Amino acid sequence: MKEDILKVLLSEEEIAAKVSEIGAKISRDYHDKNLLLVSVLKGSVVFMADLMRAIDVNAAIDFMSVSSYGSGTKTSGEVKIIKDLDRSLEGVDLLLVEDILDSGKTLHYLRDMLSKRGPKSIRIATLLDKPARREADIKPDYVCFEVPDEFVVGYGLDYAEKYRNLPYVGILKPSVYE
Numbered sequence: 001m002k003e004d005i006l007k008v009l010l011s012e013e014e015i016a017a018k019v020s021e022i023g024a025k026i027s028r029d030y031h032d033k034n035l036l037l038v039s040v041l042k043g044s045v046v047f048m049a050d051l052m053r054a055i056d057v058n059a060a061i062d063f064m065s066v067s068s069y070g071s072g073t074k075t076s077g078e079v080k081i082i083k084d085l086d087r088s089l090e091g092v093d094l095l096l097v098e099d100i101l102d103s104g105k106t107l108h109y110l111r112d113m114l115s116k117r118g119p120k121s122i123r124i125a126t127l128l129d130k131p132a133r134r135e136a137d138i139k140p141d142y143v144c145f146e147v148p149d150e151f152v153v154g155y156g157l158d159y160a161e162k163y164r165n166l167p168y169v170g171i172l173k174p175s176v177y178e
């Protein structure tokens with residue numbers, strides 16, 4: 001697994017420090033709100049697990065599973081809903097939790113769809129932002145790290161369902177997918 005990684009971009013320690021910082025900021029912003037954290041599966045599962053424990057105000061959680069990359073490194077552009085939310089969004093302050101904002105198509109689609117369900121507010125928290133690749137008009141509210149235009153894996157992010165369990169974020173060797 002490790003032999004497929006060109007370079008470690010973000011170490012476990014760097015990620016942990018930044019996630020605590022962002023968690024504290026979210027806690028300050030949401031202390032008087034009705035916070036619902038929605039993790040967009042599967043990529044955001046590791047970030048969600050760490051971020052929710054860095055938040056010290058009341059927060060409910062839910063999960064939604066979508067997929068647009070299939071087993072490749074380019075978005076299909078089509079967002080498939082694999083699992084919807086279990087609960088209503090009426091009156092909640094929704095915070096969408098993502099691992100990466102790349103073309104932006106996934107979050108653009110989700111934000112549009114979920115905004116029709118009556119939440120009081122919607123914001124986006126992402127571990128990684130890859131602004132060089134943006135195609136949809138969407139900006140995150142909380143970002144842990146900006147990353148270069150490279151395919152990254154680890155800490156939840158996959159290539160063909162592999163590497164999600166790496167504890168750091170690394171650049172995948174192009175020879176793996178070319």
Ligand SMILES: O=P(O)(O)OC[C@H]1O[C@H](OP(=O)(O)OP(=O)(O)O)[C@H](O)[C@@H]1O
Nearest residue numbers: 041042043067068069102103104105106
């Ligand atoms: O900004 P975009 O170009 O839309 O890309 C970002 C999305 O793509 C990845 O999900 P993927 O479809 O690979 O599903 P996964 O989370 O199960 O890996 C990633 O986890 C984000 O959800």
Ligand code: HPA
Nearest residue numbers: 102150151152153157158
């Ligand atoms: O760089 C990436 N790595 C893994 N999954 C992704 N989904 C969008 N961009 C990426």
Ligand SMILES: [Mg+2]
Nearest residue numbers: 043069157158
């Ligand atoms: Mg993926």
